Amino acid sequence: MRQFFLAAMMALASALPALAQSDLVTLQTRQASTGWEAVGRLDIAGKGFCTAALIRERLILTAAHCLYDHDGALITADRFSFRAGLRDGRAAATRNVLRAVGHPGYIHQGDTTDAAAVAMDIAVLELDRPIIEHRLQPYPIADRPLAGDEVGVVSYGQGREDAPSLQEVCTVLGRQTGVIVLTCDVDFGSSGSPVFTMRGGAPQIASVVSAMALVDGRKVALGTSLEGPLHVLLAHFADAPARPGGGQRLITHGARNDIGAKFITVD
Template identity: 70%
Template sequence: MRHFLIIAIWLFAAALPVHAEETELVSLETRQDSQGWEAVGRLDIAGKGFCTAALIRESLILTAAHCLYDEDGSPIDSDRFEFLAGLRDGRASATRAIRRAIPHPDYDPNGDTFAPLEVAVDIAVLELERPIQNTRIRPYLIATRPLTGDEIGVVSYGRGRENLPSLQEVCSVLGRQTGVIVMTCDVDFGSSGAPVFTVRDGETRIASVVSAMAQIDGQKVSLGTSLDGPLSVLMAHFSTIGPALPGGTQRIISIGERNDTGAKFISVN
């Protein structure tokens, strides 16, 4: 999880009212608590730490692009990743190795971490070695971008809560600028790549991916990538790389489209 101070371009958000009755971050300790969130998992990175990721197709997970790189900007080999869907107290609902990891083509791991244009493309997809075909672990839908004042929620792993997912059911969008969403959601080291959710017409959809922590006038906020545009570009890029997924050609996921089956970055230093 990258942590930095956002300068004047974000100060507009500090004066915006928060309309939602926000909730606290709570641990999902039981199977009943975790129901519906099993497709969120911990993305372990051997020798480094972990990020949070979420299933968007039976064979694809979505996370933050910066999770795919070492501190020197070199890409991490795919065999160092492991996805633990629904990990809770040492037990995962499904465990998968990673076949390949593809960041957004415009993401620059050696670029200016402080630049909103980098945050705006801080997304990546990872192809699982084997699809997850489980009625309890359903890929999430993709939502249109949230608007200022919208209620959102986030499920993540983080520092001090590595073995349990945590849910903040209601937080708020403070503002949007240059493809970056400023949110009040409570995240920490390890929450990079965590899915930000909206619920529309009874369906839970991913509206953003957590990229970084920041401060606005001393208030802790989180930054997310708007999936409008960047996700379509990423999926088009993914479809041109390497072999097709087993069973057919990789297809682009459109914003708002139903998926095939419907449902952290932490330093070790």
């Protein structure tokens, strides 16, 4: 998780009243984890970990900067492993990664970043085998959240890497230049965490956590607005060399991601 000081957001945040945040709840039991098992820890050999979420039986979504090593070099796919629903050393499913594809417009800047980088900070990773389990359903993609919307985040992080934490309610402060500003509590390791909104009683991914920021002396999280960038990323992923044994299926924005529907740009 990168720190990010964004002076341009200060007026945006200070114009709103103080907003309450719910405390982080560690998902230590199977019952508490119900519905969140398809969020997992993305382990990176020799580097650490990020957080990722299943958006198709064979595809996970995370932050693009997680694909880069400390020296700025791209990390090879064989160094990644996805441990869905990991808690206390046990995962609901563990998969290796065949390939990792970042947004084509993302430019990695090391530990420093700007709004343009955050706005494109998403990546998809193809798993070596599909995850097909009733309790590990891929998450649909939601419409862009609006200022004042209540969202939630499930993440791993520094000091809480052995089990996911749920912040059931945090708030969207606003959106600027493709960056969503959130009151969610994130830390190092939370990069790539899915930001959820509830639709019909089921969670959908509305954003992906990219960085921490200080806004008017207040710690906030910054996420990517998925609506446009995810369209571009999935098209780029489909054009990349396909995995052995078949082509790539694309997904429809807002639809269930395990049915292989054709992806259509609606911008």
